[in-house]
Amino acid sequence: MASSTNSEGELTPDSACTVWVHVALDVPLQGEFVYRSSVPVQPGQRVIVPFGNRRKVVGMAVALFDEPGIAPEQVKEIEQVLDDLPPMPADWLRMAAFAAGYYQRPLGEVMLPVLPASLRKISAYQGERSAGGPVARIDKRKARATPVVPPLAAPRLNVEQQAAVDYLAGLSAFQPVLLHGVTGSGKTEVYLGAMQAVLEQGLQVLLLVPEINLTPQLEQVLRARLASLQAGHELAVLHSRLAEGERLRAWLQAQRGQASVLLGTRLSIFTPMPKLGLIIIDEEHDASYKQQEGLRYSARDLAVWRARDRDIPVLLGSATPSLESWLHVQRANYHKLSLTQRATTVTLPEVQLVDTRRLRLQQGFSPQMLEAIEQRLASGQQSLVFLNRRGYAPVLSCHSCGWLSRCTRCTAYMVMHRQGGPRNELQCHHCGHRSRVPRACPDCGDQDLQPMGRGTQRVEEYLAERFPQARIARIDADSTRRKGSAEALFAQVHAGEVDILVGTQMVAKGHDFAKLGLVGVLNADAMLFAHDFRAPERLFAQLMQVAGRAGRHTQGGAVMIQTDYPEQPVYQALRRHDYDGFADYALHEREEIGLPPYAYQALLTAEARQLAHALDYLQQARDWLASQPELAQAYEAVMLYDPVPLRIVRVANVERAQLLVESVSRPVLQAFLAAWMPVLAQLGTACRVRWQLEVDPQQI
Numbered sequence: 186m187a188s189s190t191n192s193e194g195e196l197t198p199d200s201a202c203t204v205w206v207h208v209a210l211d212v213p214l215q216g217e218f219v220y221r222s223s224v225p226v227q228p229g230q231r232v233i234v235p236f237g238n239r240r241k242v243v244g245m246a247v248a249l250f251d252e253p254g255i256a257p258e259q260v261k262e263i264e265q266v267l268d269d270l271p272p273m274p275a276d277w278l279r280m281a282a283f284a285a286g287y288y289q290r291p292l293g294e295v296m297l298p299v300l301p302a303s304l305r306k307i308s309a310y311q312g313e314r315s316a317g318g319p320v321a322r323i324d325k326r327k328a329r330a331t332p333v334v335p336p337l338a339a340p341r342l343n344v345e346q347q348a349a350v351d352y353l354a355g356l357s358a359f360q361p362v363l364l365h366g367v368t369g370s371g372k373t374e375v376y377l378g379a380m381q382a383v384l385e386q387g388l389q390v391l392l393l394v395p396e397i398n399l400t401p402q403l404e405q406v407l408r409a410r411l412a413s414l415q416a417g418h419e420l421a422v423l424h425s426r427l428a429e430g431e432r433l434r435a436w437l438q439a440q441r442g443q444a445s446v447l448l449g450t451r452l453s454i455f456t457p458m459p460k461l462g463l464i465i466i467d468e469e470h471d472a473s474y475k476q477q478e479g480l481r482y483s484a485r486d487l488a489v490w491r492a493r494d495r496d497i498p499v500l501l502g503s504a505t506p507s508l509e510s511w512l513h514v515q516r517a518n519y520h521k522l523s524l525t526q527r528a529t530t531v532t533l534p535e536v537q538l539v540d541t542r543r544l545r546l547q548q549g550f551s552p553q554m555l556e557a558i559e560q561r562l563a564s565g566q567q568s569l570v571f572l573n574r575r576g577y578a579p580v581l582s583c584h585s586c587g588w589l590s591r592c593t594r595c596t597a598y599m600v601m602h603r604q605g606g607p608r609n610e611l612q613c614h615h616c617g618h619r620s621r622v623p624r625a626c627p628d629c630g631d632q633d634l635q636p637m638g639r640g641t642q643r644v645e646e647y648l649a650e651r652f653p654q655a656r657i658a659r660i661d662a663d664s665t666r667r668k669g670s671a672e673a674l675f676a677q678v679h680a681g682e683v684d685i686l687v688g689t690q691m692v693a694k695g696h697d698f699a700k701l702g703l704v705g706v707l708n709a710d711a712m713l714f715a716h717d718f719r720a721p722e723r724l725f726a727q728l729m730q731v732a733g734r735a736g737r738h739t740q741g742g743a744v745m746i747q748t749d750y751p752e753q754p755v756y757q758a759l760r761r762h763d764y765d766g767f768a769d770y771a772l773h774e775r776e777e778i779g780l781p782p783y784a785y786q787a788l789l790t791a792e793a794r795q796l797a798h799a800l801d802y803l804q805q806a807r808d809w810l811a812s813q814p815e816l817a818q819a820y821e822a823v824m825l826y827d828p829v830p831l832r833i834v835r836v837a838n839v840e841r842a843q844l845l846v847e848s849v850s851r852p853v854l855q856a857f858l859a860a861w862m863p864v865l866a867q868l869g870t871a872c873r874v875r876w877q878l879e880v881d882p883q884q885i
């Protein structure tokens with residue numbers, strides 16, 4: 186007799202015989218793998234199985250069967266069932282299955298990589314140092330004591346905030362809510378208010394933020410607020426910079442229902458939370474919610490899916506909502522709540538466009554901007570200079586022969602980075618290649634090599650020269666590489682130890698700087714004419730966010746944007762703080778051309794040593810549909826564009842091309858992609874190219 190299963194698909198305890206198990210493995214092969222087990226195993230349990238000739242891997246049991254479905258003698262035995270955790274819950278398995286289907290990835294490539302690393306490492310379970318497995322080890326270790334935070338009561342909410350909280354507190358079933366609040370309107374207080382109502386019912390809250398850098402400030406507020414509530418509520422924080430042990434601990438707190446609130450970046454969406462009652466997504470428009478490698482999921486979209494599946498409300502907050510969410514509001518799929526006023530000051534900062542066409546700039550600065558910085562210095566306020574380009578100069582050039590610092594491996598320039606004298610470097614921001622700055626031109630030997638253009642380092646250098654009395658700090662990916670350095674820099678700004686802050690988009694979002702009066706934006710036009718159709722939307726959001734850092738706690742905040750194109754609709758809408766106007770304009774344009782959110786896209790990318798091979802692969806993938814009259818008809822609503830090289834076609838000596846797939850119908854697109862995947866895999870092997878398919882690409 187084969188083993189018997191009860192109605193939940195679990196093995197009944199008395200079954201001693203073999204059971205056949207589908208196991209999802211983190212290998213790039215579609216489908217699950219069949220194993221046998223003579224000990225009880227349940228779906229959602231991790232198992233150690235032999236794979237290939239000698240390897241062993243951790244997999245996830247996803248289903249049990251009475252029959253193997255293939256010749257039983259080919260089926261290998263599960264080596265160990267890991268039972269240091271209860272099986273992953275059913276809703277978690279459903280979400281993983283949905284993500285695998287929607288993003289066209291093998292189930293194992295979804296389920297395993299999203300777990301804390303030690304839960305899927307053989308060495309954590311077997312061998313001398315495994316000591317009962319990672320869960321037992323972490324449970325034995327004492328948690329690092331968290332600083333005790335003095336409790337902080339909520340401020341008196343204003344009318345709009347209170348109305349938003351009241352509405353949210355009245356929800357108990359699935360309902361997506363868009364909280365559209367101007368910068369500094371106190372969206373965080375609405376999150377906290379909504380959260381409190383859910384916590385009082387003994388439920389858990391998942392709060393997603395786009396950036397690690399935003400967690401410390403929010404974490405502090407959250408701790409203080411939780412401390413002021415009656416019941417002892419625990420907060421867990423999850424992001425990718427955590428050490429492995431810390432990550433596992435936070436994950437376990439959430440998974441065991443001990444943490445009432447989980448604050449985290451996009452990967453937290455995959456954390457099991459048994460009592461989940463509310464999901465909040467801060468800065469919902471932010472591109473960081475989209476994972477750019479491996480499983481290319483959108484944490485925002487999965488959050489809405491998860492909320493629907495769990496039948497709970499989901500709150501999306503932003504000063505500049507994505508056009509996707511805005512359209513959902515127009516179509517009445519999402520309920521909209523608005524905060525139209527700033528919480529602490531009466532007015533939004535004045536936005537001034539500085540027309541740079543006829544101006545003489547000094548190191549990129551207009552006289553107006555320099556004067557404004559000077560005035561703020563005199564009055565003891567901070568200024569933020571925003572430039573979305575790190576390094577010293579984007580390219581180095583030889584004035585006598587025209588040599589430029591090209592990367593030998595990419596179709597891109599090497600960026601000059603100044604680290605002092607002989608340590609000055611050229612760095613390729615695409616492949617990571619680094620080299621010394623040459624003393625003389627490699628082509629003609631001339632010693633007069635000049636940096637062209639400017640990045641944050643050079644701006645910082647110039648400002649130090651121009652305002653010797655000012656305390657200047659720079660925050661970008663370079664200045665914050667060491668763990669803790671971003672926190673330290675932000676703390677300096679908050680403490681008022683900085684007069685002028687130079688930064689990239691890292692400083693643009695979310696931060697609540699109390700003494701910041703002026704925001705100056707350099708080189709905004711660079712994004713205006715980018716090829717991506719989302720460029721204006723992104724530019725608008727970014728500038729609106731960075732502008733929103735000004736004058737949050739003092740009157741008279743001001744924003745200066747330098748541009749050669751002041752008449753562009755993006756800038757005009759910014760001047761008026763007119764998100765609605767911009768969104769209507771942009772949506773109208775998208776509808777006319779049939780672009781997202783009015784259409785759905787997927788992007789097939791191919792990589793090869795030679796561009797022709799990549800293009801050829803894409804062309805064959807495209808031709809496949811045309812060659813099947815029946816399918817071509819069934820997928821009439823799917824449009825396959827011509828294969829094209831990427832704008833930066835070569836990176837690290839690999840040539841890249843892409844093919845865009847589009848349809849007005851999401852289900853039709855999904856069905857087509859599922860049918861197309863095996864063809865892509867087959868062609869990929871035949872053409873020897875690396876390929877990947879991205880659903881809902883954010884960058885094209």
Ligand SMILES: Nc1ncnc2c1ncn2[C@@H]1O[C@H](COP(=O)(O)OP(=O)(O)OP(=O)(O)O)[C@@H](O)[C@H]1O
Pocket residue numbers: 340341342343346366367368369370371372373374503504528529694695696697733734737
């Ligand atoms: N009701 C209130 N009374 C007094 N202060 C408030 C109130 N609500 C919020 N604040 C304060 O207003 C400031 C701005 O709030 P918050 O950072 O939540 O804005 P936000 O809407 O998230 O803005 P952004 O989109 O720019 O990040 C904070 O310092 C916050 O403490």
Ligand SMILES: [Zn+2]
Pocket residue numbers: 592593594595597613614615616617618836837
């Ligand atoms: Zn390179």
